[in-house]
Amino acid sequence: MKLPYLPDHDGSSFFDFVSMHHPELALRSHGMAAVPDQVRAVGQVAVPSATTVLALKYQQGVVIAGDRRATEGFQIADRRIEKVFKIDDWSAMAIAGAAGPCIEMAKLFQTELEHYEKLEGVPLSCEGKANKLGQMVKANLPMVFQGLVVMPLYVGYDVKRGEGRIFKYDITGGRYEESDYHAIGSGGKDARNTMREHFKRQLSEGDAIKLALLALYNAADDDVGTGGPDLVRGIYPTAKVVTAQGIADVSDDTLRAVCNDVMAARRSRET
Amino acid sequence: MPMPYYVSPEQMMQDKAEYAKKGIAKGRSIIAMEYVDGILLTADNPSASLHKVSEIYDNIAFAGAGKYSEFENLRKAGIRHADLKGFMYSREDVTGRSLANGYSQSLGTVFSQEMKPLEVEILVVQAGANHHANEIYRISFDGSIIDEKNFAVIGGKSEAVQTLLKENSPSQAPPLDAALKLCVTALEQTANQKLPPEGLEIAVLDRTRAGRKFRRVSIADVRLILSP
Numbered sequence: 001m002k003l004p005y006l007p008d009h010d011g012s013s014f015f016d017f018v019s020m021h022h023p024e025l026a027l028r029s030h031g032m033a034a035v036p037d038q039v040r041a042v043g044q045v046a047v048p049s050a051t052t053v054l055a056l057k058y059q060q061g062v063v064i065a066g067d068r069r070a071t072e073g074f075q076i077a078d079r080r081i082e083k084v085f086k087i088d089d090w091s092a093m094a095i096a097g098a099a100g101p102c103i104e105m106a107k108l109f110q111t112e113l114e115h116y117e118k119l120e121g122v123p124l125s126c127e128g129k130a131n132k133l134g135q136m137v138k139a140n141l142p143m144v145f146q147g148l149v150v151m152p153l154y155v156g157y158d159v160k161r162g163e164g165r166i167f168k169y170d171i172t173g174g175r176y177e178e179s180d181y182h183a184i185g186s187g188g189k190d191a192r193n194t195m196r197e198h199f200k201r202q203l204s205e206g207d208a209i210k211l212a213l214l215a216l217y218n219a220a221d222d223d224v225g226t227g228g229p230d231l232v233r234g235i236y237p238t239a240k241v242v243t244a245q246g247i248a249d250v251s252d253d254t255l256r257a258v259c260n261d262v263m264a265a266r267r268s269r270e271t
Numbered sequence: 272m273p274m275p276y277y278v279s280p281e282q283m284m285q286d287k288a289e290y291a292k293k294g295i296a297k298g299r300s301i302i303a304m305e306y307v308d309g310i311l312l313t314a315d316n317p318s319a320s321l322h323k324v325s326e327i328y329d330n331i332a333f334a335g336a337g338k339y340s341e342f343e344n345l346r347k348a349g350i351r352h353a354d355l356k357g358f359m360y361s362r363e364d365v366t367g368r369s370l371a372n373g374y375s376q377s378l379g380t381v382f383s384q385e386m387k388p389l390e391v392e393i394l395v396v397q398a399g400a401n402h403h404a405n406e407i408y409r410i411s412f413d414g415s416i417i418d419e420k421n422f423a424v425i426g427g428k429s430e431a432v433q434t435l436l437k438e439n440s441p442s443q444a445p446p447l448d449a450a451l452k453l454c455v456t457a458l459e460q461t462a463n464q465k466l467p468p469e470g471l472e473i474a475v476l477d478r479t480r481a482g483r484k485f486r487r488v489s490i491a492d493v494r495l496i497l498s499p
Contacts, residue, residue: 001341005376006348007355014354025359107358114483115354118326119347 014115015108015136027105027140027150050225051185053083053094054215055155055166055178056195058208061243062155062164063250065212066094067187067220068235069227079230084238088113089246091129091156096185097149101140105150109133126158130167130175138173153184157242164242187219187226194218205241209250212239213258217266229259287388291412294390295337300427300458301394302436303334303419305405306450309398309476309484313454315427315462316472324474326485328353328365330398332476336426337391337412345374345393367397371408371416379414388412392425398476398484431461447475448496451488455497468493 002008009017019026053066066083069076077099084094085106093109095102112132117123124132133154140150154167166178181199183191194215203211216237220228229236236259239250299315301323312334314323323342324334327349335342349370357365374393382388389412397406407419417423421440424432435457445453451473459466473488480486 001344003345003348003377004380005373006345007351008348009351014351014358017351018355018358022355022359111354111358115350118350118354121320121322121325 012116012119013132014112015132015139017115018108019139027101027108027136027143050223051083051096052183052187052191052216052219052223052226053096053153053185054181054183054188054191054195054212055094055153056181056199056203056208056212057164057166057179057201058203058205060164060205061157061241062166063205063208063212063239063241064092064094064153064155065209065216065237065239065250067216067227067237068230069225070099071225076227079227079233080235082238084240085110086240086247087129087154088117088123090123090159090242091126091154092240092242092247093133093155094153094184096151096153096188098147101143101148101150102152105136105140105152109136112136125160126156126165129156130154130165130177133167134169134173134175136173137169137171141172144171151184153182155242157244157246159244162244183215183219185219185226187216187223190219190222190226191215209239209241209254210258210262213237213255214262217259217262229263284383287382288413291337291382291388291390295392295412295426296428298336298426300424300429300432300461301334301336302422302424302432302454302457303394303396303407304422304436304440304450304454305407305444306475307444307446309478310396310405310407311447311450311454312394312396312472312474312476313451313458314472315458315466315470317470319469322472324472326474326483327370327395328357329362329482330400330476330478330484331365331367331370332396332474332485334394334396334425335391336393336429338389341389342391342393345377345389345391348377349374349395367395367406367408371395371410374410375414375416377414378410378412382413392429394423394425396423396476398478400478428461432457435460451493451496468497 050071055062055064064084068080070078070081086092087110152169157164166182168176168178168182181195198211220226236255241248301314304311312324316323325346327333333346333349352373353365391412393410395408399405407423409417409419409423422436468490473493475486476484477486478484
């Protein structure tokens with residue numbers, strides 16, 4: 001039955017709906033000219049990017065955290081950008097890549113999950129959400145050749161299994177589950193190195209947040225694209241925890257206190 | 272050559288309206304009522320999984336009476352309309368009024384142009400935030416739209432329920448438990464039978480909640496409220 005004056009579509013996916021009926025709103029590159037090679041060279045693409053975001057499991061769930069810096073070539077584009085997004089009550093995603101399309105994908109994914117839940121009357125499973133995000137990353141592939149990479153890191157609490165889960169992706173939409181921890185972005189390798197040294201199964205929440213911030217601190221230490229704590233402006237990394245109780249922000253006070261501990265420990269070793 | 276038989280437009284519309292009304296009256300009633308913290312939706316619905324009441328957006332809900340497949344279709348189209356608008360502009364730009372208008376246009380066009388009218392009557396309700404008034408829109412099978420105050424009833428013996436509520440409704444918006452008792456009593460009296468909590472579908476738009484205001488009230492909670 002076609003209803004005039006109302007959207008005419010079948011299916012429960014908002015992403016498919018906008019892709020089909022409002023392609024200008026979806027992650028597509030229709031009509032975009034290919035970016036010339038010389039513009040694509042390092043430091044020349046004028047889109048804010050570079051990042052370290054990470055996720056690690058602990059006893060009650062998963063902690064996901066990210067730095068606050070966005071760069072445009074050799075310039076700082078934003079000192080306070082948020083890279084960790086609440087997606088629904090049980091999951092969050094962090095992003096690395098070109099800031100504009102990244103934020104667009106996070107918003108689209110939020111709408112997608114809420115849309116499905118309202119139409120179907122039940123939320124998607126944790127696995128279903130992770131797969132859907134993979135399809136959206138895959139749909140963004142043409143944009144990758146234009147220099148606009150979107151790389152998500154997704155964490156969710158699987159209510160059925162009773163555990164937190166971490167999913168990483170590649171640019172083709174490939175989806176891989178991580179058993180303990182992962183970090184992506186320009187400083188991802190540095191953060192992973194730190195976590196590899198200090199990670200233990202069944203960490204407490206406090207220890208997990210501390211390790212996350214230590215890994216971000218080390219990444220900022222070695223990577224120009226990653227911002228460390230800004231003591232003058234009072235800017236610290238952001239973090240969220242996803243547990244059986246749902247998603248919660250780690251408070252600014254906690255983040256500041258833990259960052260100060262990390263820096264104090266480093267200071268005592270350096271002097 | 273035989274002449275094609277002539278039916279006057281009045282006659283045709285009347286026949287269609289009668290057909291639609293008959294379909295809607297066969298079902299059971301749904302009440303939307305303002306209470307202190309928002310809007311309460313009470314449906315006489317024996318099914319636990321086929322909903323008559325559902326969430327559309329942050330502070331907007333939908334209720335449909337009549338033919339399930341038809342109002343389900345309208346519900347889904349409404350969610351698409353709202354989510355698209357919220358995505359394109361912002362969450363606060365999604366309004367019940369615009370959605371109710373869309374439904375009205377759609378139902379009106381189907382009624383006048385299609386062979387078979389939709390056998391549905393729907394409610395679009397929006398809980399007002401920041402001291403804005405609540406909005407309740409009742410939309411009929413022919414697209415006519417009525418802006419209701421305090422309460423609205425659709426489906427089944429809606430006029431009888433309406434009369435009962437008019438006699439008993441308090442001047443001020445009642446608290447949730449009083450509103451629910453009032454609605455259930457009105458439904459029971461017109462249905463001439465006791466309605467168990469399992470046979471009721473209850474939901475609220477609760478403006479004290481953060482973010483999405485729609486919440487289904489569990490059977491256990493309904494039993495607790497209704498227990499004397």
